[in-house]
Amino acid sequence: xxxxxxxxxxDDVLTAYLDGELDAEARRDVDASLAAxxxxxxxxEALKASGRPFKxxxxxVTDAAPRERLGAMIAxxxxxxxxxxxxxxxxxxxxxxxxxxxxxxxxxxxxxxxSSVRAPTATVVADNSANKPAAAPVTLARPVETDALQRQAGxxxxxxxxxxxxxAAAPKVNQVPAQPAAAPATTAVPPxxxxxxxxxxxxxxxxxxxxxxxxxxxxxxxxxxxxxxxVAPAAPxxxxxxxxxxxxxAPATTAxxxxxxxxxxxTWRQVVSDYIVLTTAQTLAVMPDNPRLGDAVAAxxxxxxxxxxxxxxxxxxxxxxxxxxxxxxxxxxxxxxxxSDDKMSVVSLCIILTGQPxxxxxxxxxxxxNIIFWTAGGHGFMLAGRATRETLEAIARDLSTRFS
Amino acid sequence: xxxxxxxxxxEGLPEELARMWRYGLVLSGNRDTAEDLVQATCLRALExxxxxxPGTRLDRWVFSILHSIWLNExxxxxxxxxxxxxxxxxxxxxxxxxxxxxxxxxxxxxxxxQELPEAQRETVFLVYVEGMTYREAADLLEVPIGTVMSRLAxxxxxxxxxxxxxxxxxxxxNRSHGTSGP
Numbered sequence: 330x331x332x333x334x335x336x337x338x339x340d341d342v343l344t345a346y347l348d349g350e351l352d353a354e355a356r357r358d359v360d361a362s363l364a365a366x367x368x369x370x371x372x373x374e375a376l377k378a379s380g381r382p383f384k385x386x387x388x389x390v391t392d393a394a395p396r397e398r399l400g401a402m403i404a405x406x407x408x409x410x411x412x413x414x415x416x417x418x419x420x421x422x423x424x425x426x427x428x429x430x431x432x433x434x435x436x437x438x439x440x441x442x443x444s445s446v447r448a449p450t451a452t453v454v455a456d457n458s459a460n461k462p463a464a465a466p467v468t469l470a471r472p473v474e475t476d477a478l479q480r481q482a483g484x485x486x487x488x489x490x491x492x493x494x495x496x497a498a499a500p501k502v503n504q505v506p507a508q509p510a511a512a513p514a515t516t517a518v519p520p521x522x523x524x525x526x527x528x529x530x531x532x533x534x535x536x537x538x539x540x541x542x543x544x545x546x547x548x549x550x551x552x553x554x555x556x557x558x559x560v561a562p563a564a565p566x567x568x569x570x571x572x573x574x575x576x577x578x579a580p581a582t583t584a585x586x587x588x589x590x591x592x593x594x595x596t597w598r599q600v601v602s603d604y605i606v607l608t609t610a611q612t613l614a615v616m617p618d619n620p621r622l623g624d625a626v627a628a629x630x631x632x633x634x635x636x637x638x639x640x641x642x643x644x645x646x647x648x649x650x651x652x653x654x655x656x657x658x659x660x661x662x663x664x665x666x667x668x669s670d671d672k673m674s675v676v677s678l679c680i681i682l683t684g685q686p687x688x689x690x691x692x693x694x695x696x697x698x699n700i701i702f703w704t705a706g707g708h709g710f711m712l713a714g715r716a717t718r719e720t721l722e723a724i725a726r727d728l729s730t731r732f733s
Numbered sequence: 734x735x736x737x738x739x740x741x742x743x744e745g746l747p748e749e750l751a752r753m754w755r756y757g758l759v760l761s762g763n764r765d766t767a768e769d770l771v772q773a774t775c776l777r778a779l780e781x782x783x784x785x786x787p788g789t790r791l792d793r794w795v796f797s798i799l800h801s802i803w804l805n806e807x808x809x810x811x812x813x814x815x816x817x818x819x820x821x822x823x824x825x826x827x828x829x830x831x832x833x834x835x836x837x838x839x840x841x842x843x844x845x846x847q848e849l850p851e852a853q854r855e856t857v858f859l860v861y862v863e864g865m866t867y868r869e870a871a872d873l874l875e876v877p878i879g880t881v882m883s884r885l886a887x888x889x890x891x892x893x894x895x896x897x898x899x900x901x902x903x904x905x906x907n908r909s910h911g912t913s914g915p
Contacts, residue, residue: 340886341879348860348885350867379892383861386842390758394751395768402772403750406779407743658765 338362343373397604597657597681598702598711602695605664605677605713613650613668613675622652629654632661633682635708641731642678644724646670657681676714676721678728683709690725692718701725705733739782745791746775752792752863753799759858760803762847770807774799796863797873800855845892853888856881 338346338359345351346359362369619625623638630637632654642649647667655662662681668674688704700713701721710732712725753774757767777798778785785794846854859870860881867885871878 340890341882344886344889345867345882347889348867350882375893375895376886376889378894379889381842381845381861381892382838383842383846383857384864386839386846387755387858387862389839390755390843391751394754395764396751398768399750399754399771400747402768403747403775406772406775407746 337366337369340372340376343369343376347373347376398600401600401603597662597709598679598693598700599695600657601662601664601679601711602698602700602713605666605679606696606698608666608675608677610668610673610675613666614672616650619651622649625652625654626665629661629663633663633680633708635680635682635706635732637663637665637680641728644676644678645727647674647676674714674716676712676716676724679711679713680732681709681711683707685709690722690729692722703729705729708732738785738787739779741787742778742782742785742791746778746795749792749795750775753795756796756799756858756863757803759846759854760800760851761807766807770799770803773802773807777802793865793869793873796859800873849888849891853884853891856884857888860885 342351342355342359346356351359359369363373626637626642626649629652642652642665644667647669649665650668651664651666653664653666655664660682662679665678665680667676667678669676683704684707685704687706690701690703693700693702695713698713698715699718699721700711701718701724702709702711703725704710710725710728712721712728714721716724750771753771754767757770757774758764761767761770774795778795781798785791846857849857856870856874859865859873860867865873867878867881871881874881
């Protein structure tokens with residue numbers, strides 16, 4: 330005899346039934362209802378139709394995660410293991426210091442408590458050092474691109490959310506291992522034109538505080554070239570692969586409690602530098618030649634709206650080993666990696682569609698690499714490597730004639 | 734002990750970043766905001782590492798922090814400022830993902846989930862994507878388990894195209910049934 334059904338299960342119970350979340354007694358009740366009531370059976374079958382391959386679908390979202398930036402972020406705020414536990418690590422001061430720029434203000438004084446939202450400001454920063462007052466506020470946000478590129482891109486942080494459905498179409502960005510902390514670039518006296526080109530009200534490449542200034546090395550002219558693509562010995566390391574431990578003094582001694590410094594805001598070049606520095610000559614040397622490299626160059630050129638074919642992507646005494654297309658905040662970015670003929674050096678050319686006005690060559694150093702950058706035809710160019718500045722400038726001049 | 738807990742958190746965070754970002758994206762519908770949420774969550778987690786219980790799941794713990802930051806700080810602020818939370822206008826530059834049937838299906842699923850009201854979307858994500866039990870989801874969301882059930886039922890009804898009750902609680906609700914949760 331069927332169990333009498335007095336109270337047919339609702340959708341919530343049927344859903345829990347489908348999800349295996351009911352206890353034994355409740356499950357028996359539902360079974361009884363199903364046995365006795367056709368309407369309940371029909372409802373259950375209808376709810377079953379809502380089943381979807383959720384996990385598989387969301388794997389695409391995971392794949393689209395900006396792992397390189399997230400890795401760089403976590404590397405900036407988590408010290409190397411050997412340093413954990415040391416008192417007042419300077420890394421934390423630098424890492425916890427972020428520039429408010431994205432319109433998201435987050436208080437930290439209450440983990441699960443009420444909001445401590447702060448008004449947008451580009452000022453307040455704080456450290457997480459052990460002696461920080463527990464209630465010290467932090468204005469926090471992702472270090473946001475504030476150079477002209479970002480402005481041109483028109484992607485205010487809150488204005489460009491992708492639909493999840495669109496996310497499924499996100500590029501399979503080459504996953505890059507976690508990066509070390511972004512470090513201030515050592516910019517060697519940029520020419521005035523470059524300064525104009527890069528200037529923006531919120532630009533923050535130049536260290537803005539004593540602590541941050543201490544983290545930057547003084548401009549130093551690289552040694553004279555010793556051959557094409559020769560490695561510049563000991564380029565000043567504002568922050569190389571071991572960038573996390575900075576050289577700044579403990580900021581709390583020089584700044585009011587809770588406000589110590591301003592983290593340099595990475596430009597696209599910083600982001601790019603952080604991953605291309607991981608490519609070594611050996612990385613490229615063991616890479617088999619890609620017979621479809623030419624096709625990729627042509628296709629990626631289309632994305633950039635720039636003709637890369639016809640030998641335009643060439644560097645003297647080096648061969649093109651790899652070319653990759655990335656998405657930098659909605660902008661196509663192509664990286665071409667060249668390996669010197671002696672298999673000893675790497676030069677990377679990165680091109681991004683910016684729509685910016687032309688700008689002459691500038692020079693900077695990031696992650697121990699020398700970088701020549703310029704803008705032409707609405708594209709930003711960045712030539713990076715451990716070759717000497719003079720060598721890179723010569724290559725850049727050659728390249729620029731092909732993309733003018 | 735406190736330092737040990739901090740190390741546990743610090744060492745575990747890198748493994749969770751992509752999923753944290755995904756969760757942030759589900760909540761905010763905005764890649765940049767999702768990144769902000771991850772960063773804020775990491776800093777908060779490190780700051781409060783002494784509250785983490787070793788042996789428990791770090792991902793659940795950081796998810797609860799992320800949820801809290803979103804709900805109490807970021808989302809609240811966006812609403813207050815009248816900023817839209819979802820703007821489907823943005824399209825990521827795409828290259829390399831083949832439009833196989835699998836991906837087309839996945840895109841459709843993501844669209845369907847995105848169209849759910851936020852509370853339902855988040856609950857669907859936590860239970861059906863992250864694999865949380867009802868109890869775990871209820872604890873993270875700080876709502877009664879019955880609310881989790883209602884949200885999922887409404888989401889299922891909508892996904893199944895059943896009726897308009899997807900926007901509210903199911904018409905038929907019987908809370909006398911127990912769940913198997915602890």
